[in-house]
Amino acid sequence: MRRAKQLLASALVLLLMVGCGQSAESTAPVALAEPEQAEETRLEGWLFPWDGQRYYTGQNEVCDTADMTTRPLSLTMGPWEHLTGYPVADGRFLYYFTSDTQYAPDLSEQVWRCNPDGSGAKMIWKSETGGEGLLENARLGGQVTDAARMVAFAQQDAVWFFYRGDNIFSSPEVYRCGVEETSARRVEYPNPLPSGIFTGEMNGQPVFCGLRNKEQEYFFWLLDLATGETRELFTLPDTTGDLSLVQDGMLYFQDQESASLYEVDLSSGKQRLVWQQEQKPATIAWVQFIGDGHALLENTSLPMLACSLDLANGSITEATLRGMNESSGEEYVLHALAPLGNCYVVECRHHTGIRAGMSLAGEPQQERYFWGDYALIEKEDYWNNVPEYRYFTWVDDG
Numbered sequence: 598m599r600r601a602k603q604l605l606a607s608a609l610v611l612l613l614m615v616g617c618g619q620s621a622e623s624t625a626p627v628a629l630a631e632p633e634q635a636e637e638t639r640l641e642g643w644l645f646p647w648d649g650q651r652y653y654t655g656q657n658e659v660c661d662t663a664d665m666t667t668r669p670l671s672l673t674m675g676p677w678e679h680l681t682g683y684p685v686a687d688g689r690f691l692y693y694f695t696s697d698t699q700y701a702p703d704l705s706e707q708v709w710r711c712n713p714d715g716s717g718a719k720m721i722w723k724s725e726t727g728g729e730g731l732l733e734n735a736r737l738g739g740q741v742t743d744a745a746r747m748v749a750f751a752q753q754d755a756v757w758f759f760y761r762g763d764n765i766f767s768s769p770e771v772y773r774c775g776v777e778e779t780s781a782r783r784v785e786y787p788n789p790l791p792s793g794i795f796t797g798e799m800n801g802q803p804v805f806c807g808l809r810n811k812e813q814e815y816f817f818w819l820l821d822l823a824t825g826e827t828r829e830l831f832t833l834p835d836t837t838g839d840l841s842l843v844q845d846g847m848l849y850f851q852d853q854e855s856a857s858l859y860e861v862d863l864s865s866g867k868q869r870l871v872w873q874q875e876q877k878p879a880t881i882a883w884v885q886f887i888g889d890g891h892a893l894l895e896n897t898s899l900p901m902l903a904c905s906l907d908l909a910n911g912s913i914t915e916a917t918l919r920g921m922n923e924s925s926g927e928e929y930v931l932h933a934l935a936p937l938g939n940c941y942v943v944e945c946r947h948h949t950g951i952r953a954g955m956s957l958a959g960e961p962q963q964e965r966y967f968w969g970d971y972a973l974i975e976k977e978d979y980w981n982n983v984p985e986y987r988y989f990t991w992v993d994d995g
């Protein structure tokens with residue numbers, strides 16, 4: 598069971614929106630079109646670490662287009678807790694979850710709700726101590742270093758999230774907390790839910806993926822949060838290679854042998870070949886993320902070789918924008934981190950430092966920390982390798 602869960606978890610790679618930029622040493626900032634400002638209204642459907650105005654980074658920073666600043670974000674948690682589900686936003690609140698210990702048998706997890714600036718945090722749910730389940734989270738890119746984000750949906754003036762057993766044969770438990778309520782409750786549906794782990798969204802509702810051992814296939818199914826009704830959408834052999842998480846009912850996957858990229862419309866079951874490499878090279882280009890009609894592919898053995906793929910016609914363009922790791926002096930392919938209006942947020946420089954910290958035993962220790970220099974790039978410039986950025990200014994009010 599645990600092996601099956603690990604196989605599917607490794608196959609599901611969230612390849613959602615994102616983009617790229619260029620070397621930190623490239624050009625001076627130039628004027629860009631202002632990102633379209635979203636009204637302060639509550640978002641619906643699958644929640645992400647952006648709300649139209651702000652992007653919440655994987656290093657607990659907030660990039661805010663209102664004043665083009667990056668500020669540290671302080672999130673409330675207990676003295677022995679650590680962040681395991683980085684925050685997502687609905688325009689009114691942030692939601693995130695923590696664990697009170699990493700390996701001990703009395704592990705428990707907590708879900709928090711707070712204001713967009715991190716203030717006013719309240720714990721709205723806590724698992725039973727020593728439970729063997731997991732809160733659902735997801736990584737919004739193909740890199741293992743991407744922050745694991747809490748999986749949450751906004752619907753009917755409430756937030757919904759999921760808790761399941763530690764293997765793919767478990768059925769998800771669904772929890773709901775109204776925006777005016779102080780604690781989440783488990784939702785009881787008329788019929789038991791199928792087994793599976795969270796794998797995306799379709800029509801504002803969650804999609805899960807289970808595994809049938811006898812048929813040796815993955816099956817995707819849709820859950821109506823309000824009624825508990827489920828509908829099977831599609832099946833794939835369990836030998837299928839890297840799968841994207843589903844966005845707007847679209848699934849992408851790459852064949853393990855050829856790395857050919859396929860698209861599946863889960864609403865109709867229609868499948869098409871999007872792109873295939875003309876000949877099998879020594880190393881294969883794998884999709885890192887998909888957004889705005891394009892996909893970014895990188896050669897996993899030579900990560901500085903990257904290209905953008907037009908999903909409509911299959912044309913390929915070399916992706917040349919780069920960022921810089923200031924500590925090592927190495928360049929990296931610049932991924933788009935969040936869509937804000939007509940722009941992407943990118944991390945042009947990445948920094949590493951050492952500071953004084955405290956161990957779980959309460960003893961002083963040195964700890965490594967990270968921060969980035971972020972900028973906006975217009976989506977069209979991103980996909981066309983035009984290195985025109987508008988930088989966020991770092992502000993530390995502390």
